[in-house]
Amino acid sequence: MHTVEVFSKKFYKRDPALVARDMLGKTLIRKLDSRILSGKIVETEAYYGRSDPASRAYKGRKRFNELMFLDAGRFFIYMVHANWLLNIVAHMEASVGAVLIRALEPLEGIEVMKKNRDTKDKRDLTSGPGKLTKALAITNELNGIDVTRTNEQLMLVRGEIESFSIGSSPRIGVKADLPQELRFYIKRNIFVSRYLRTG
DNA sequence: AGGAAGATCTACT
């Protein structure tokens, strides 16, 4: 059984790049009907506000990106190219930002994930931001869930404590990136999205 | 109405 140990708001009220690094190795839990689907986060990207041309929030506060401007610590879900992408709002007090969850290592509910993704290849189930939302049946119905609450349909919990080394790279697929490397991943983990994988 | 968007899949070299 799980020790459902979520993080406080404080964890998410920091620079998005720091939060993105610290989210690696944590466990994402999806409760679907009575089933549990879960995975370990192995790849993330940090996004900022008006200073970040790749951010949803770049052009200012709109209805569709409003969550990024509100308090840190909520799931933020939106669609790109027919894929739902899962983020967590994360930023310093009174700032703007979010962390995109780009890849998971499947842990529980793998048979359901295979069905959702229509593939038998475990490595292909959740190794991309659009893949993992499909595998875990995550849509914008779950938008706005508070990550500090337990017993929700979506949760981020501490999970197993383990050591690993972290790699970084420019963000993937963005038209205009910032100079810093804002993509983070667990080195040598085979569930990291394939392209641009280095370590 | 038209097009962009933080991606994925397939079909090739």
Added chain:
DNA sequence: GTAGATCTTCCTA
């Protein structure tokens, strides 16, 4: 590993 088609929302005009 790269190129091109295509998926679905939501934005701007």
